[in-house]
Amino acid sequence: MTTPDKETMLNWYRQMVLIRRFEEKCAELYTTGDIGGFLHLYIGQEAIAVAAQSIFRADDNIITAYRDHGVALARGIPTKTVMAEMLGKATGVSKGKGGSMHLADIDRRFWGGWAIVGGHLPLAAGIALADQYSGADRITVAFMGDGSTNIGYFHEALNLAAVWKLPVIWVVENNQYGMGTAVTRASAVSDIVKKAEAYGMPCCQQVLDGADIFEIREQFEMAEAYVRDGEGSYMMEILTYRFRGHSMGDPERYRQQEEVEKKKTEADPIIRLGNYLLEKKLVTQEELDAQAQSAEEEVAEAIEFAKKSPFPAPEELYANVYV
Amino acid sequence: MSTSNQVITYRQAVSDALWEEMERDEKIFIMGEEVGVWGGTYAVTKGFIDQFGEKRVRDTPIAEMAIVGAAVGAAMNGLRPVAEIMTINFAFLALDALVNHAAKAHYMFGGQFKVPLVVRTTTGGGRQLGATHSHAPEPIFAHFPGLYVICPSTPYDAKGLLKAAIRDDNPVLFVEHSTLYQTRGAVPDSDYTVPIGVSDVKREGSDVTLVSYSKMVQISLEAADLLAKEGVSAEVVDLRCLRPLDMKPVIESLKKTNRVVVVEENWPRFGVGAEVAMQIMEQAFDWLDAPVKRVSQEDVPLPYSRDLEQSALPNPAKVVAAVKAIL
Ligand SMILES: Cc1ncc(C[n+]2csc(CCOP(=O)(O)OP(=O)(O)O)c2C)c(N)n1
Numbered sequence: 001m002t003t004p005d006k007e008t009m010l011n012w013y014r015q016m017v018l019i020r021r022f023e024e025k026c027a028e029l030y031t032t033g034d035i036g037g038f039l040h041l042y043i044g045q046e047a048i049a050v051a052a053q054s055i056f057r058a059d060d061n062i063i064t065a066y067r068d069h070g071v072a073l074a075r076g077i078p079t080k081t082v083m084a085e086m087l088g089k090a091t092g093v094s095k096g097k098g099g100s101m102h103l104a105d106i107d108r109r110f111w112g113g114w115a116i117v118g119g120h121l122p123l124a125a126g127i128a129l130a131d132q133y134s135g136a137d138r139i140t141v142a143f144m145g146d147g148s149t150n151i152g153y154f155h156e157a158l159n160l161a162a163v164w165k166l167p168v169i170w171v172v173e174n175n176q177y178g179m180g181t182a183v184t185r186a187s188a189v190s191d192i193v194k195k196a197e198a199y200g201m202p203c204c205q206q207v208l209d210g211a212d213i214f215e216i217r218e219q220f221e222m223a224e225a226y227v228r229d230g231e232g233s234y235m236m237e238i239l240t241y242r243f244r245g246h247s248m249g250d251p252e253r254y255r256q257q258e259e260v261e262k263k264k265t266e267a268d269p270i271i272r273l274g275n276y277l278l279e280k281k282l283v284t285q286e287e288l289d290a291q292a293q294s295a296e297e298e299v300a301e302a303i304e305f306a307k308k309s310p311f312p313a314p315e316e317l318y319a320n321v322y323v
Numbered sequence: 324m325s326t327s328n329q330v331i332t333y334r335q336a337v338s339d340a341l342w343e344e345m346e347r348d349e350k351i352f353i354m355g356e357e358v359g360v361w362g363g364t365y366a367v368t369k370g371f372i373d374q375f376g377e378k379r380v381r382d383t384p385i386a387e388m389a390i391v392g393a394a395v396g397a398a399m400n401g402l403r404p405v406a407e408i409m410t411i412n413f414a415f416l417a418l419d420a421l422v423n424h425a426a427k428a429h430y431m432f433g434g435q436f437k438v439p440l441v442v443r444t445t446t447g448g449g450r451q452l453g454a455t456h457s458h459a460p461e462p463i464f465a466h467f468p469g470l471y472v473i474c475p476s477t478p479y480d481a482k483g484l485l486k487a488a489i490r491d492d493n494p495v496l497f498v499e500h501s502t503l504y505q506t507r508g509a510v511p512d513s514d515y516t517v518p519i520g521v522s523d524v525k526r527e528g529s530d531v532t533l534v535s536y537s538k539m540v541q542i543s544l545e546a547a548d549l550l551a552k553e554g555v556s557a558e559v560v561d562l563r564c565l566r567p568l569d570m571k572p573v574i575e576s577l578k579k580t581n582r583v584v585v586v587e588e589n590w591p592r593f594g595v596g597a598e599v600a601m602q603i604m605e606q607a608f609d610w611l612d613a614p615v616k617r618v619s620q621e622d623v624p625l626p627y628s629r630d631l632e633q634s635a636l637p638n639p640a641k642v643v644a645a646v647k648a649i650l
Pocket residue numbers: 067115116117118144145146147148149175177178179246356385387409413416
């Protein structure tokens with residue numbers, strides 16, 4: 001694995017802070033009623049999306065579930081069009097029709113945010129099938145939550161992908177709860193990655209630390225080499241934690257506040273990377289602060305853009321029902 | 324028997340019905356996503372796990388097909404499961420278990436099996452949840468013989484019908500409306516049931532009949548208020564159950580008003596309006612003074628953006644306009 005240079009690592013730092021600030025603002029905009037519907041925050045999990053973006057090619061395919069802001073932003077979708085979508089504006093990346101849970105950007109081969117648990121997993125298989133079929137050397141990266149590995153969609157998709165050797169990296173973001181249900185209460189095996197064995201699919205040998213962007217990148221790189229070579233699918237499990245509730249208005253009766261606080265201090269990927277860079281004397285605190293500030297400004301501009309943008313015109317209602 | 328009433332929410336009514344039935348019969352148990360520790364996504368089963376324990380209040384993995392399929396099996400083998408599908412949007416994942424198994428097990432094996440199962444779920448758009456989470460597809464489920472579909476509009480009906488559903492030996496899809504949970508209404512203190520498959524006149528009138536169910540009853544009643552101000556007297560018939568569908572009060576009302584508007588939250592094509600209008604043709608065509616009209620959701624997947632979504636849903640003004648078009 002090549003050691004990244006300082007600028008690259010500062011950029012990861014900036015991207016993670018961008019996602020964090022973006023979502024903190026979204027939470028505020030939810031309470032003011034500017035954002036409606038469901039809002040699932042990625043706060044605490046940012047290193048995963050940023051690590052993925054730092055490894056995979058711009059023409060590779062990315063797909064995820066409804067907890068999609070982080071993946072969308074890391075993918076390079078303009079912050080302002082993501083924010084405009086959050087506000088249901090015509091300038092949003094899904095033209096205001098999708099909202100928080102349904103972001104997508106075909107130009108960046110970000111195939112969406114999909115809100116039926118597990119539903120996007122067969123889609124990932126099919127997207128990969130299309131590439132395999134036409135001889136493209138692209139790979140598909142499918143993110144999912146721990147809870148989605150218990151639904152039929154998951155098992156059917158992984159089996160199919162294994163039988164057909166489809167070029168997919170299946171990435172479980174194990175944030176330890178599916179809504180309020182702890183992994184051990186919902187999954188017969190708590191090492192989720194072992195499910196790969198049922199399909200004869202290679203997988204990472206240990207569960208990865210979701211707060212450690214270096215560790216995640218290393219696995220992504222290994223997985224990429226395997227899948228890009230046409231060997232078939234590969235599965236990974238990353239242990240992470242969502243610092244916020246499942247969505248807004250989660251009573252959080254299923255976990256102790258101490259557990260959350262502990263994770264916030266011990267497993268914050270932004271703090272981790274910042275400390276690493278400081279300890280290695282690769283950057284100064286001022287340099288980190290400057291990145292954070294520029295990310296904050298980008299979010300502020302995005303909000304301004306989104307607020308000024310028009311809502312979809314009434315006739316948009318019937319647009320795009322059919323091609 | 325003299326009974327006193329109390330005014331409670333629709334949520335409380337559903338919750339009380341479940342609670343009282345579980346106290347009455349040990350064979351009744353609940354299973355579904357987040358029904359236990361979380362207390363139900365809509366807080367209907369809050370406190371249940373403390374009272375009844377994990378044996379009878381079972382959190383499940385996210386696995387709709389297994390939830391309904393296992394509930395069918397448990398029902399066939401003597402229990403009375405109340406399975407919860409978090410929202411009707413996810414019931415599509417359980418459609419096969421509902422259609423091929425719950426609805427047919429009794430018939431296909433010559434009456435040997437019974438499936439005394441209730442699947443509770445919530446329906447409805449208007450909350451900016453986007454196209455995957457805003458369906459109101461009750462008519463789809465009402466298509467299948469062997470399955471009952473119940474869609475209560477008031478706390479009284481919700482409680483009485485849920486009790487009736489739990490006590491019935493047939494499989495029932497019990498559809499609560501997510502935007503009705505906070506609404507309030509009078510409910511007797513004593514035990515009661517509302518019979519399955521009996522429509523109910525929610526407001527009497529003489530000029531036009533509004534036929535609806537679930538949330539759309541509320542919309543129809545609001546429309547009736549607006550119409551009254553203009554001197555038009557609307558009768559509101561609440562179907563309460565889509566299957567079995569009781570057309571008698573609709574036909575009786577039509578004979579009085581000679582005009583019908585169906586108000587439905589589902590999409591217009593192949594919906595409740597289509598079925599009701601057809602049955603009117605079959606049973607009371609000569610009594611019509613004008614074509615039957617329907618007010619439904621626009622024929623599009625629901626968008627996220629608030630005003631756009633609202634513009635796609637039925638509302639009292641649209642009902643008033645439909646009535647005026649046939650007066
Ligand atoms: C088929 C289906 N069932 C239920 C839901 C409701 N739901 C939304 S998210 C969620 C939990 C998913 O947990 P997990 O896969 O671990 O992802 P996380 O939310 O933790 O990112 C549930 C039950 C849904 N969207 N789709």
